[in-house]
Amino acid sequence: MNSEENKKPVLELKDIKKSFGDNHVLKGFNLTLHEGENLVIMGKSGSGKSVMVKCIVGLIQPDSGSIRIKDQDIITMGQKELDFLRTEIGYLFQGSALYDSMTVRENLEFPLRRHKDKIENFQGTEASVHEALKSVGLLDAIDRMPAELSGGMQRRVALARALILKPKIIMYDEPTTGLDPITANEIIQLMRSIQKEYNTSSLIITHDVDCARVISNRMILLVDGINYAEGTFEELSNSSDPQTRAFFKN
């Protein structure tokens, strides 16, 4: 914990509030993600986890509060700067969100069309696509359509696409939801190896206790739109608070 605190924060959320009509989803949520850290956010369905992540990448505008990525406030940022900053963030969507009219190759080439200049030592589009697919073990699927892939394979291709611009931060929105335990475990191991290989900071939203145990350095429980509890997996799973413990019951 202390070693994490010594590291530089790459992402900071302060007092984020977001409502949809009378539905107050986030009521002052705070978060700090440090360099190289795996931070897991857990919460019940509908507790606002996905809304929070969408606020971070600028897909949803929060009502108030500040979001700083690498010391830049994204709320006051112009569209061009935001588009450029987004290349620093990889996002793995809950349903993979692969472009279904494109092949795996075209899916991976898509983010490179505009932002390949941003990659250090860029070796060419083909080499980048091969490297990203190799890191998720799916080089063979390069010319297949997303519909021809299994759920686990789609999730891996989506991860390769999230990695293609070599982002510093990766957001995982329910990375293991809808997968069988074996495939889910493969995805978790893949997330660990990617974190080592690319030295990324990760923000992981999950319900999966196994995933949280294996991957988290730190956890935040999001309840009723606020940080209900915060700590390591061991601290939270052994908490005396019944509501906190309820998250860890299988």
Add this chain to the structure above:
Amino acid sequence: MSKPNSFLDRIKSFFAEIGDMAFFAGRFFRELFSKPFEFRELLRQCYNMGNRSLFLVIVTGFILGLVFTLQSRPTLTQFGAESWMPSMISLSIVREIGPVIIALICAGRIGSGIGAEIGSMRVTEQIDAMEVSGTNPFKYLVVTRILAVTLMLPLLVILGDAVALVGSAIVENLKGGVSYTLYFNQVFDALKFSDVFPATVKTFFFGFAIGLVGTYKGYNCAKGTVGVGEASNSAVVYTSMLLFIIDFIAVFVTDIFYTL
């Protein structure tokens, strides 16, 4: 909610949607002239829309010419006016029936396709994924598609008109023994610039309407598969209505212009 309220709400939401669509159209023109331009996607869409509608337009155009001539022939024969057939058919097809029928066919084929495609991309978060990867989805998906239909529809209408005249010529040749040379000589004698030009110009507006409504409905699609179905369906309904309104305005303006 009581019935009068729900009726009022419907009217309110209808006008709200019209306003929203006007903003959507405004954004299209803003993004159309700002960099970066998505030329590759525009060409791909032009090819898709043009090529995939080709067969439908040819079949529809041919049957249109065939049936229209078969139906009109007995009436004109009664008055001994068969010789007016090529002029009458060509003017009707080029000025009115061809553009409207082909545009309606394309509203069903292209408009609903755009609505369903963009709608399902919205529902499956593909549009969000595009935005997160630093690409402007409005420019990539909406601007290219509206522009592609606007450019392709006039070509499809010209093709449809030509095929309809071929269909009509075949009937005239078989039923009336009119040679193809004589038929097309009469067709080109009857058609003037003032017939062809306004009819072609209005097809650009038809194309714009098909693209605008299809992309608007898809882009603002509600979550879930029902939303995709509704986006696709309402794209066709709204566009068909809009096509007749545009047609009325176009005919009205042309009439004023040529009587001046």
